[in-house]
């Protein structure tokens with residue numbers, strides 16, 4: 001048995017999300033290799049080689065992989081992954097985009113978002129917005145899966161000294177090109193990695209009012225998230241959406257402000273350790289998952305909360 | 310330009326799904342079924358392309374039980390020109406569904422295939438990407454804006470870091486995210502008209518697709534219940550609890 005973990009990285013450094021998949025691979029057992037795909041990604045590969053318990057790091061460093069276009073990367077994963085029993089990647093937007101394409105090239109039915117490993121072929125995963133957890137067994141020769149990051153504690157980032165091998169093949173069918181990106185820059189921690197998340201919903205009223213949450217977040221070292229309604233209304237950008245179809249978070253503390261608690265929102269945060277809800281409607285469903293509920297007008301409570309920190 | 314739109318019949322998004330009493334699967338008896346919300350967005354986008362004169366024909370397709378005709382009729386009422394049902398009583402996996410869709414693509418040669426990013430039943434988020442692999446077409450998943458210019462499509466995608474723009478040669482596959490558009494409601498006259506539109510039926514066997522499952526559902530369970538919490542009286546009590554009881558802030 002051997003697992004190929006697809007690294008999440010920005011060429012210069014390895015993203016911690018990779019370590020959640022390494023942990024899932026350890027739960028499966030067998031050798032673990034990491035595949036680093038990118039352009040000028042040697043630094044990320046060097047970091048991957050330091051992860052404890054890694055057998056070898058494969059590096060596909062090529063201009064064809066500069067922006068991780070699915071059309072170019074999926075054939076590489078299918079080619080390199082063909083000799084493994086398992087291929088894993090943490091459920092980031094990159095993995096969700098590429099992994100199913102690679103699986104289809106291998107004629108495999110992939111398994112999305114596993115939350116537990118029962119055995120080498122049996123896994124758990126949430127379905128129906130996390131209202132139900134399914135146990136599924138794969139009969140495919142290669143198990144291709146994405147891993148729910150919040151369900152596996154990150155494996156240690158160092159202590160290892162894996163060998164690094166170059167993968168020469170470059171795939172580029174020439175059917176897609178990268179045009180550009182608009183990346184949100186923030187000094188706050190990344191939403192999916194933060195220990196504290198404070199999220200605002202439609203109740204925030206507008207984008208400017210989110211400044212109140214940023215101020216608290218900066219005091220607590222927290223990330224700021226949002227409900228879909230807040231994103232749809234244009235208060236904040238899409239990358240802040242928490243939920244079934246946004247980001248899945250499970251911080252030590254999640255503070256929901258002016259969020260009603262629709263099942264699609266709960267799907268993205270109900271595994272948080274401690275949940276606080278601040279909402280003026282005492283009937284709001286968010287209170288059913290909150291450890292501490294405060295029925296109050298957020299425009300009074302939030303400034304008070306900020307002042308008391 | 311010919312546009313194919315894939316729609317799935319799923320549990321309505323307002324339904325809180327429960328396991329069957331024997332815990333073998335979820336209980337879908339007598340629950341409200343609808344068109345998957347992301348598929349509705351895909352249909353809307355196709356209709357807008359037709360209104361702009363970019364699309365000339367919209368074909369809605371669904372793979373599923375006979376009752377999926379209801380969702381196809383909805384797509385027809387929203388503006389699709391005709392529909393295809395690949396009828397099966399088995400619960401198919403995304404790989405098998407993608408193979409059925411591939412067979413229909415081969416027969417219909419669409420220039421653009423619009424799909425949802427995710428079906429809210431299995432939350433798989435796979436079918437579009439897999440169809441793209443099988444057809445060899447380019448893919449733009451999680452689309453929030455599309456622009457068609459000749460034989461190229463430019464798509465803004467919602468990604469973890471923000472927004473990414475890619476350009477693809479047509480034919481291509483685009484999967485809709487929530488912000489691509491806001492779907493309209495079907496008008497009564499259009500619902501009536503939809504009843505007369507062409508709806509063809511075939512089966513996976515007709516298409517020569519092997520739908521044998523690869524992943525077996527062994528059972529389902531409810532997620533861990535959260536302990537009931539408390540209501541705090543004011544901000545001071547909240548801060549005190551967070552500092553001294555939960556110890557999550559200092």
Ligand SMILES: Cc1cc2nc3c(=O)[nH]c(=O)nc-3n(C[C@H](O)[C@H](O)[C@H](O)COP(=O)(O)OP(=O)(O)OC[C@H]3O[C@@H](n4cnc5c(N)ncnc54)[C@H](O)[C@@H]3O)c2cc1C
Pocket residue numbers: 200201202203204226227228229230241242243244245246247257258259260261262263264265268278279280281284296297298299322346347429
């Ligand atoms: C296919 C699909 C996918 C979806 N995916 C997601 C997802 O990933 N994430 C997500 O979040 N949603 C998602 N949704 C949307 C979801 O169903 C809800 O519509 C959404 O979560 C509601 O956001 P909200 O709680 O901010 O808004 P509302 O439901 O409008 O709630 C606003 C809350 O603010 C409170 N409030 C208002 N003013 C104040 C005030 N001054 N002080 C205190 N409280 C106040 C109100 O009492 C209310 O409870 C999805 C829906 C669909 C159909």
Ligand SMILES: Nc1ncnc2c1ncn2[C@@H]1O[C@H](COP(=O)(O)O)[C@@H](O)[C@H]1O
Pocket residue numbers: 315316317318345347348351370371372373403406423424425426427428429431432433434435436437
């Ligand atoms: N049975 C089906 N029939 C038609 N389209 C489907 C079917 N299953 C999935 N799709 C399409 O693929 C998208 C993603 O579904 P999934 O991969 O199951 O999350 C859906 O929004 C549909 O557009």
